Structures are given as C-alpha cells and as structure tokens.
Amino acid sequence: MKLLLCADMHIRFDISICRNSNFIDIQEQVLKQIVKIYKQNKCENLIIAGDLLNKWNPNKSQEIENLIFNIFKDVNVLIIAGNHCLPMHNLENLNKSSLGVICNFPNFHLLDNNPIEKDNYIIHGFSYNQEIKNIKSDKFNIAVIHKYCEPETLSEYINDGITASYLLEKYNFDLIITGDNHTGFIYDKDNRFVINPGCITRQVSDKKFYKPFIVLLDTENKKHEQIYLCDNNPEDVSDEHIEEIKIKEDRINSFIEKLKSQSKFDLDFINNMKLYILENKIEKEIEEMIFKIIEGGLK
Numbered sequence: 001m002k003l004l005l006c007a008d009m010h011i012r013f014d015i016s017i018c019r020n021s022n023f024i025d026i027q028e029q030v031l032k033q034i035v036k037i038y039k040q041n042k043c044e045n046l047i048i049a050g051d052l053l054n055k056w057n058p059n060k061s062q063e064i065e066n067l068i069f070n071i072f073k074d075v076n077v078l079i080i081a082g083n084h085c086l087p088m089h090n091l092e093n094l095n096k097s098s099l100g101v102i103c104n105f106p107n108f109h110l111l112d113n114n115p116i117e118k119d120n121y122i123i124h125g126f127s128y129n130q131e132i133k134n135i136k137s138d139k140f141n142i143a144v145i146h147k148y149c150e151p152e153t154l155s156e157y158i159n160d161g162i163t164a165s166y167l168l169e170k171y172n173f174d175l176i177i178t179g180d181n182h183t184g185f186i187y188d189k190d191n192r193f194v195i196n197p198g199c200i201t202r203q204v205s206d207k208k209f210y211k212p213f214i215v216l217l218d219t220e221n222k223k224h225e226q227i228y229l230c231d232n233n234p235e236d237v238s239d240e241h242i243e244e245i246k247i248k249e250d251r252i253n254s255f256i257e258k259l260k261s262q263s264k265f266d267l268d269f270i271n272n273m274k275l276y277i278l279e280n281k282i283e284k285e286i287e288e289m290i291f292k293i294i295e296g297g298l299k
Contacts, residue, residue: 001118004038005215005224007049007146007179008199010084011068013060018205018237026236030200030229031071034214037227038075041216045116046075049179049197050082050128050146056097057087065101077108078116081127082146082179091127111144121219124173128180134171140219142175149178149196151187164194175217184213186224195224201231205239 011031015023038046058064079099087093091112094100103110111125121140126132128146135141148161155161164187167176176194184198200212212229277287 001044001120001219002041003217003219004034004041004043004046005049005177005195005197005217006034006046006200007177007197008051008082008182009048010051010054010199010201010203011064012054012058012203013063014054014058016203018208018239019203020236020238022236023201026231027201028067028071030212030231031067033230034200035071035075037214037216043216044076044118045078045123046072047123047144047177048077048079049144049177050080051084051179052079052082052102053085053098054203056085056093056099058098061098061101065098068102069105072105072107075107078111078123078125078144079103079108080111080125080144080146080179083128086128089128091130118219132171136172140175140222141173142177143171143173144177146179148180149194150181151185151194164196165189167194168192174222182207183210184215184226186215186226191222193224200229202237205237208234208237208239 009031011027013024015021034046037043052068053064081091081094081099083089085094085097085099087096094103102108109116110127111123112127112130115125116123117139121142122137123142123144124133124135125144126146132143132145135143148158149164149167150158150161151164154163161181164176164178164185167173167178168187168189174192178194178196181196182199182204183196185196187194187196195215195217197215198210198212199207200214202208202210202212211232213226214229216225216227218224276282277290282290
C-alpha cells in the first residue's frame with residue numbers, strides 16, 4: 001500500500017507579507033495537486049505531520065474548515081496537531097480550535113493515542129509537546145511527530161530541536177515523519193528513515209528559491225519518492241519588505257539619536273516627543289496626529 005506524507009500546510013486566507021495577491025489561488029492549487037497525487041497513486045492514507053492551519057483561531061475559521069472539508073472529502077487523512085493549530089500551544093485546548101472541528105470530519109483521524117494498524121504497517125502519532133513513546137512492533141513501525149528536526153546537527157539559532165540521527169538511535173521506529181522544519185529532507189540510516197516533508201507553500205522570504213515537495217511511500221518495499229509541488233516560482237516570493245523594515249529601523253534609530261543629543265533629554269517619552277516637535281517645527285496637523293496615536297496607545 002502507498003502513503004502520501006506531508007506536513008506544515010499552514011492553510012490560511014490572509015496573505016503573507018512576502019507573497020502577492022495570487023497566493024490564495026496558488027495555495028488552493030497546491031492542495032488540489034496533493035489530492036490529485038493521492039488519487040493517481042491510489043494511496044491508502046494522507047499523513048499530515050502537524051500545522052495543517054496557520055493559526056489556531058483564524059478570522060475566517062469557517063471558510064477554512066469548509067475549504068478543507070471540500071478539498072479532502074475523498075481522502076483518508078491521518079493527522080497530528082502542530083503548535084500553530086493549538087490555542088496557547090496546549091493540546092488540552094484542541095477542541096477550542098478549528099483543528100478540533102476538522103478532526104470530527106469522518107475522513108480525518110487524530111493519531112494521538114489512536115494508532116492505525118494494517119496488515120504490514122502500524123502508524124503512531126505524537127502531537128506537539130507530547131512525549132514520544134518508544135513502541136516496538138514486528139510490522140513496519142511508523143511514528144509521526146511535530147518537533148523541529150535536522151539531519152545530523154542543529155543550526156546554531158535552534159534552541160529546541162532534535163536531530164534525525166538521535167531519533168533513530170533513541171526510538172525503535174522504522175520510519176519517523178517529522179513536521180515543524182519547513183525545509184524538507186530525507187535521512188536514511190541502516191534502512192531506517194526520518195522524513196521531514198517540509199512546507200507545501202512558501203510563506204517566508206527565505207524560501208524564495210525553495211521547491212516544496214511531498215513524499216510518496218510504498219509500505220511494502222519501503223521505497224519513497226519526492227514529488228514537487230506547483231508553488232515553485234521565485235517571482236511569487238518577494239523580499240522587498242525586508243529593505244522597507246530596515247529603512248524604518250534606521251529612521252527610528254536616527255530619531256532616538258537625535259533625542260539623545262538634546263540637552264533637555266529625559267526618560268519621559270511624551271516630554272521628549274514634545275521637545276522634538278517644538279525644536280523641529282513639526283506641522284500642527286502632524287503634531288495632532290502624533291499625540292492622537294500616543295494617547296490611543298496609552299489607553
């Protein structure tokens with residue numbers, strides 16, 4: 001039998017700052033492509049290793065729930081919860097989220113404490129912050145977890161992560177499917193695997209040249225195949241906002257330095273602002289707008 005492996009869908013109806021207005025259409029195209037691949041290969045299950053949603057309580061939750069219901073209505077989905085799906089990153093709050101609603105769909109199955117067992121494989125699931133239990137089995141033994149993972153060494157900036165090599169040393173699973181790291185990889189050691197499918201769409205600027213993929217797994221011969229998704233055009237991802245942020249930061253820093261240079265400078269922000277306005281002859285209309293904003297922020 002065949003399984004289709006993915007993670008970190010981060011389905012949303014708002015648009016990331018690095019994407020243009022066609023992102024919503026591209027996102028739907030990617031989801032439909034995944035379903036098409038599932039059907040073409042007669043897969044038994046689609047496995048999602050967490051973060052189906054971008055927010056646990058999105059403004060358009062019902063629209064997202066309906067989208068997921070309609071697109072995946074003919075797909076058997078095995079899923080775990082990622083941190084983005086959970087209120088306050090707490091699994092006990094699952095039923096307060098859209099994922100709690102989605103897991104009640106008849107074709108969705110939350111793997112936590114509910115493994116799926118077939119003739120030649122068994123699948124266990126451990127949602128975000130759940131303890132991973134070391135479970136033995138004579139069958140092809142699969143675990144699905146949502147924890148940041150890299151192949152053999154962690155990047156310097158990662159404080160809470162794990163390596164694929166460590167997972168295979170510590171646990172008895174033949175295959176561990178991980179989510180949270182949006183850069184996909186496949187780690188193979190002694191014919192045992194850690195597969196991190198990565199993100200299905202690019203929602204941050206550092207993924208401009210990244211090519212998202214999902215993984216098709218044959219549970220009988222243990223072979224896997226990467227299948228690339230259609231969100232792969234570098235021109236659809238922009239990093240212009242990074243330069244805009246830098247310009248704003250430079251302006252703020254310049255403003256602070258000017259304040260520091262004033263002889264009457266003190267620690268009261270409003271007094272400093274009044275002093276700056278007075279000495280720099282700011283227009284009355286702009287002055288009123290500044291203090292309206294300040295007063296609104298202090299309420």
